[in-house]
Amino acid sequence: MITESVHSQIDEKRLTGISKRILQTEEGAMIRWTCEPIGPKARNFVTDGVYRVSGTNEFKGTVHEWTVILKIVLADPNRSDPSHYNYWRREAMVYESGLLEHLPEGFQAACYGIDEQADGSVWLWLEEMPHESQGWELEDYAFAAKKLGAFHAVYLLGKALPEYPWINRGWMRSWIRECQKYRSLNVEPIARDPAVSRHGLASLLDKFAALETSLPEWIDALERLPRTFSHQDYYEANILFSRNRLRAGSLALIDWQFASISGVGEDLGRFFGLSVSRGQIQPESGRDLREQFLSSYIEGLREAGWHGDEMLPRFGFLAAFALRSVWEVPKLLQKLKQDSTSPQCGKLALIAEMQMEAAAEAEVILRR
Secondary structure: OOHHHHHHHOOHHHHHHHHHHHHOOOOOEEEEEEEEEOOOOOOOOOEEEEEEEEEEEEEOOEEEEEEEEEEEEOOOHHHOOOOOOOOOOHHHHHHHHOHHHHOOOOOOOOEEEEEEOOOOOEEEEEEOOOOOOOOOOHHHHHHHHHHHHHHHHHHHOOOOOOOOOOOEOOHHHHHHHHHHHOOOOOHHHHHOOHHHHHOOOHHHHHHHHHHHHOHHHHHHHHHHOOEEEEOOOOOHHHEEOOHHHHHHOOOEEOOOOOOEEEEOOHHHHHHHHHHHHOOOOOHHHHHHHHHHHHHHHHHHHHHOOOOOOOHHHHHHHHHHHHOOHHHHHHHHHHHHHHOOOOHHHHHHHHHHHHHHHHHHHHHHHHHO
16 A cells, blocks of 8 residues: 555544553644555565554643554455464454453563454554564574473463464464465476476475375374464564563564464474575574574473473474475476576575475474
């Protein structure tokens, strides 16, 4: 949505009310405000834009500044089933339910308002979470993985899982189904392409074909793992650090569109997979970091009091990472078909190889 259009649609009376909620006063008046787009240009299927709305209120002769994040959620008839991993209304319902007010300490974010628009979209007025934009270091990944483990342990130890019907309970099953739906190429014919031989990918594709044959069994195994409330989009862009939070041992977490009940370790596997796929972690260093992710996560589980079988989160992590190949390998083959000399082919091949290594390890755990 064009910023000028959003600006013209914002109701100043409504915005005044939201600003007073932020400032925690019913007094004064809003004297100015601005609206600017933030975040990446590429949007989620159901997100039409994210904007920072900032302004100034005056009361008792004093000027007070405020900021709120406006997220515009699009109605999508193709994602209207709560069992869909990307059910379009889910994030609005997460905030509306008050669920986030009862999360373990350090994960909360305020929602100041939810507005249903005439065009069917939903506007979320969200707290801006202070953070510093910076490159992630190894200790940052270790900290985030450990915090995720501690978060999941709360539910593994008996905190009641949310029972709302709009929370997804088969996230990986739904995600894989959608990946397969949008696949534009069949793997088998392209596996015979000379470019596959030139890149030494024949063995990788054989392993991938075997994994695809076992998908129903793998998904069933993931869904038998101990269950925990999960974010399923836990990665750098949605994990907000600040020096104050780091000193306090906490972080802020945004974007609950994929909220689910998932298996232990599954959220972590997606975190690692997204970081590798998006280039935050280079494939060359991914193998070493993979164990750091897992050991930090298990440390968080243990320190929070969960002392179950370590193989359970290990399987959840490895399987969730390996199953990203359902998206990644067809992407590699598409790139080979378009330009087999592209450097991107080599990067995607390395990622796919890592996923097949994880698949082999997960298979050993599954068969034990």
